[in-house]
Structures are given as C-alpha cells and as structure tokens.
Amino acid sequence: MILSASVLLIGAAHGDVYKYTDPQGNVIFTDEPLRREHLRLDWKRDTAKLAGETDKRILAFGRVAQAPKALVGASASQRRSHYEGLIRAAAMRNRLAPELLHAVIRAESAYDATAVSSAGAIGLMQLMPATADRYDVDDIWNPADNLQGGAAYLRDLLELFDQDLRLALAGYNAGEHAVLRHGRAIPPYPETQTYVRKVLQFLWAEQTSGGRISMR
Numbered sequence: 001m002i003l004s005a006s007v008l009l010i011g012a013a014h015g016d017v018y019k020y021t022d023p024q025g026n027v028i029f030t031d032e033p034l035r036r037e038h039l040r041l042d043w044k045r046d047t048a049k050l051a052g053e054t055d056k057r058i059l060a061f062g063r064v065a066q067a068p069k070a071l072v073g074a075s076a077s078q079r080r081s082h083y084e085g086l087i088r089a090a091a092m093r094n095r096l097a098p099e100l101l102h103a104v105i106r107a108e109s110a111y112d113a114t115a116v117s118s119a120g121a122i123g124l125m126q127l128m129p130a131t132a133d134r135y136d137v138d139d140i141w142n143p144a145d146n147l148q149g150g151a152a153y154l155r156d157l158l159e160l161f162d163q164d165l166r167l168a169l170a171g172y173n174a175g176e177h178a179v180l181r182h183g184r185a186i187p188p189y190p191e192t193q194t195y196v197r198k199v200l201q202f203l204w205a206e207q208t209s210g211g212r213i214s215m216r
Contacts, residue, residue: 019043021110043118071113079111083124083143090147094155099206100165101151104172107199113143125150169196 020028020039028039071079080102087105091098108126109115121128123146132140137149154172161167161176161184170186171179173195178187186196 016044016046076106076110076112079113080106083111083113083147086144086147090144090151093148094151096151096155100154100203101147102206103199103202104150104154104169106202107195113141113146122146125153127153166196166200169199 018030018033019042021042023038087101088098091101105124109124113124116122122140124143125146127140127146127149132149135149135152137145139145157168157171167179170192174187174192
C-alpha cells in the first residue's frame with residue numbers, strides 16, 4: 001500500500017515503512033517493499049520508531065513545512081523551475097556559480113523544500129539547525145532563508161579549503177572538522193565520497209547543458 005507522508009505523523013500500527021525515490025525525484029512511502037527497477041530505496045524504518053522521531057522533529061523545529069499549492073504533486077523539474085530565481089539570487093549574493101548551487105540542491109533535496117533527513121537536516125539545502133543558527137537563518141523552512149544559509153556555508157567552506165571544491169563539498173556533507181581531522185582530505189566515509197562524486201557529476205551536467213537539465 002502506498003502511503004502519504006502524513007501517515008508518518010500518526011502513531012501507526014507496528015510494521016515497517018519504506019521510502020523510495022523515482023527518477024523524477026518523487027518520494028514514495030509504502031508499508032511493503034516494492035520490486036520496481038526504476039525506484040531507489042532510501043531507507044526502511046520501523047513505524048513506531050519513525051513516528052517517535054517525527055514527533056521529536058516537530059517539537060524541535062516548531063512545525064512541519066507544507067509545500068506550496070503550486071508544487072503539490074510537482075515533479076523535480078517543476079520544483080526546480082519554481083525555485084530558479086531564488087537560487088540564482090542566493091548564488092549571486094554569495095559569489096557562487098548558480099550551477100554549483102543547483103548541483104548541491106539536486107543532490108541534497110531534489111528541490112523539495114519540505115525535505116527532512118533522518119539526521120534532522122531541513123529544506124532545499126538540507127541545513128542542520130545548528131548550521132542555520134550559525135548563519136543567522138531566520139526561518140529554516142523558508143526556501144529563501146534556507147538557500148541563503150546553505151550558500152553562505154558553502155562559500156565559507158570554499159574559503160577555508162582554498163577554493164578546493166572537492167574538500168568544500170566534503171565539508172558540506174560531513175562537516176569541516178571531519179575534513180580537517182583527516183589532513184584536509186575527503187574523509188574515508190562512503191556516504192561522503194559518494195556525495196562528492198554525485199555533486200561533481202551534477203555540476204558537470206549543469207555546466208554542459210546550458211541549464212536544460214533532465215531530472216531523469
């Protein structure tokens with residue numbers, strides 16, 4: 001049975017919840033495994049535990065973001081178009097190439113401003129609340145504020161690592177202290193190494209497409 005995201009906010013019966021993402025970036029929750037080659041399994045969680053974690057996030061972050069009506073059921077490409085102007089503005093404000101921000105957002109949230117990771121990272125740029133506080137983000141759920149905080153953090157990481165994009169991206173994923181602890185090198189974490197490769201691939205696609213990106 002396919003579940004809506006709202007099911008996650010209810011103390012449901014015992015069982016597992018599976019989260020899948022399709023090639024368009026659409027998220028599917030289900031209480032049974034799906035055997036479809038085009039779907040990527042993001043995680044499998046116990047329902048009771050997931051509901052408890054969600055309740056904690058609601059208390060910690062004050063509210064759960066709702067997608068704008070225009071984006072309900074929208075594809076990743078449509079979400080991209082909706083936020084295009086805000087992304088360009090944040091990039092210019094922080095002296096970043098818009099293509100870089102697009103690549104990071106595509107890897108982080110697939111342009112879903114309501115996304116919340118299992119670790120508690122939020123929004124388009126998947127900001128952690130501590131990072132949002134560090135960059136004086138007024139409303140972590142607000143796409144413009146979220147973009148500004150993430151872009152400012154990425155700019156500072158580039159400065160810290162002497163414009164080495166690979167290290168800046170590793171720092172964005174694992175934290176700058178992890179990069180410094182490993183001798184200013186990408187930490188030997190599979191997730192971080194995969195993340196850096198993915199963002200660089202997305203960046204290359206952005207640079208060579210002239211902005212005409214297929215989200216497939």
